[in-house]
Amino acid sequence: MKTKIQEQFEKLYGDGASLFASPGRVNLIGEHTDYNLGFVLPGAIDKAIYVAVKPNDGKVCRLHSVDYDETIEMDIHGEKPEKQWAQYIYGVANEMEKRGALIRPFDMVFGGDVPLGAGLSSSAALESAVGFALNTIYDLGFGREQLAKIGQMTEHNYVGVRCGIMDQFASLFGEAGHVIRLDCRSLEYKLEPFDPQGCKVVLFDTKVKHTLASSEYNVRRAQCEAGVAVVLRHVGGVESLRDVTMDMLDAYKGEMEEVVYRRCRYVIEENQRLLDACAALEKGDYVTFGQKMNGSHDGLSKDYEVSCAELDFLADVARTNSGVLGARMMGGGFGGCTINLVRAEAYADFLEEISDKFSHRFGQTPRIIEVNISQGAHRIA
Numbered sequence: 188m189k190t191k192i193q194e195q196f197e198k199l200y201g202d203g204a205s206l207f208a209s210p211g212r213v214n215l216i217g218e219h220t221d222y223n224l225g226f227v228l229p230g231a232i233d234k235a236i237y238v239a240v241k242p243n244d245g246k247v248c249r250l251h252s253v254d255y256d257e258t259i260e261m262d263i264h265g266e267k268p269e270k271q272w273a274q275y276i277y278g279v280a281n282e283m284e285k286r287g288a289l290i291r292p293f294d295m296v297f298g299g300d301v302p303l304g305a306g307l308s309s310s311a312a313l314e315s316a317v318g319f320a321l322n323t324i325y326d327l328g329f330g331r332e333q334l335a336k337i338g339q340m341t342e343h344n345y346v347g348v349r350c351g352i353m354d355q356f357a358s359l360f361g362e363a364g365h366v367i368r369l370d371c372r373s374l375e376y377k378l379e380p381f382d383p384q385g386c387k388v389v390l391f392d393t394k395v396k397h398t399l400a401s402s403e404y405n406v407r408r409a410q411c412e413a414g415v416a417v418v419l420r421h422v423g424g425v426e427s428l429r430d431v432t433m434d435m436l437d438a439y440k441g442e443m444e445e446v447v448y449r450r451c452r453y454v455i456e457e458n459q460r461l462l463d464a465c466a467a468l469e470k471g472d473y474v475t476f477g478q479k480m481n482g483s484h485d486g487l488s489k490d491y492e493v494s495c496a497e498l499d500f501l502a503d504v505a506r507t508n509s510g511v512l513g514a515r516m517m518g519g520g521f522g523g524c525t526i527n528l529v530r531a532e533a534y535a536d537f538l539e540e541i542s543d544k545f546s547h548r549f550g551q552t553p554r555i556i557e558v559n560i561s562q563g564a565h566r567i568a
């Protein structure tokens with residue numbers, strides 16, 4: 188893939204480009220907790236967006252997407268481009284300028300092997316790759332944390348998704364063989380070795396496309412904020428669900444809509460599940476870890492209601508297989524993938540069972556995606 192990006196750049200804009208990569212991510216547990224300032228446990232994966240870039244002497248940027256086979260010109264001080272892929276680049280450049288950077292026109296070719304719309308954060312990978320690339324070639328001096336916020340604000344201000352910081356953080360801070368236990372309030376993080384000996388991590392893509400922007404994602408965020416507002420009427424200093432305990436939530440349950448109560452309960456419980464899962468991880472206890480993953484799916488499906496029939500089906504089939512330690516839907520939801528922790532000896536049979544049962548029920552096989560936990564954003568050449 189990276190050579191294809193480089194070759195395409197040479198063909199369109201000549202030689203001398205620098206090449207960068209920033210990966211997609213998985214998240215083992217801690218879903219919809221990031222924008223509630225809780226904890227997440229993502230890792231960067233061995234599938235990335237590659238960006239070839241070089242300053243040009245013109246007045247506008249020239250951009251080419253290899254995956255969409257589209258080329259446009261873009262003035263970062265002009266109108267927002269119509270193509271969504273270009274909006275990410277426009278957004279990142281503008282967020283950088285808001286923070287004092289000067290972005291001169293550039294030529295850019297990008298593409299990658301992060302499956303689109305599968306919940307592996309291809310958009311965060313693009314934002315992180317573009318941010319990391321521009322930061323390096325123009326020597327802008329942003330740290331990785333600032334680059335993550337630049338990516339997140341691109342989603343908020345140019346794409347319209349009020350996402351948390353998990354995806355961009357994982358894409359920028361990932362390390363091979365480690366997951367990142369990130370506290371989304373302080374942005375303190377710990378790299379936890381993730382080495383489930385004798386087990387494999389596999390994703391099943393339902394191929395159901397989710398459109399977070401137009402969907403329920405922002406509604407969920409607003410419901411959580413509504414719950415916080417109720418508690419704040421009684422308890423001073425409460426800023427997010429991170430500050431709310433189950434006792435507090437139960438005490439003021441009568442003042443909130445039932446659905447708001449359930450959304451908040453899920454988030455509070457998910458934070459605790461993540462902490463318990465990390466304690467298990469540190470002891471190498473992947474059985475308990477898997478049980479927490481299962482609990483996460485149940486909460487997402489029943490209380491948070493961001494699952495769908497295909498994801499529930501995959502999680503249910505996984506649960507009846509004794510070789511599977513844990514399975515859950517991953518990411519924003521309404522489609523995309525499940526993540527499964529499977530014993531190596533049961534792996535082949537499990538893949539067959541899932542494919543057979545899923546295609547029998549939904550008329551097509553799920554896409555099987557094997558992932559390795561890998562390095563975050565970096566320069567290649």
Ligand code: GLA
Nearest residue numbers: 218219350351352353518519
């Ligand atoms: C999407 C968002 C993230 C996070 C997850 C759910 O991937 O971009 O910020 O909220 O959904 O955990």
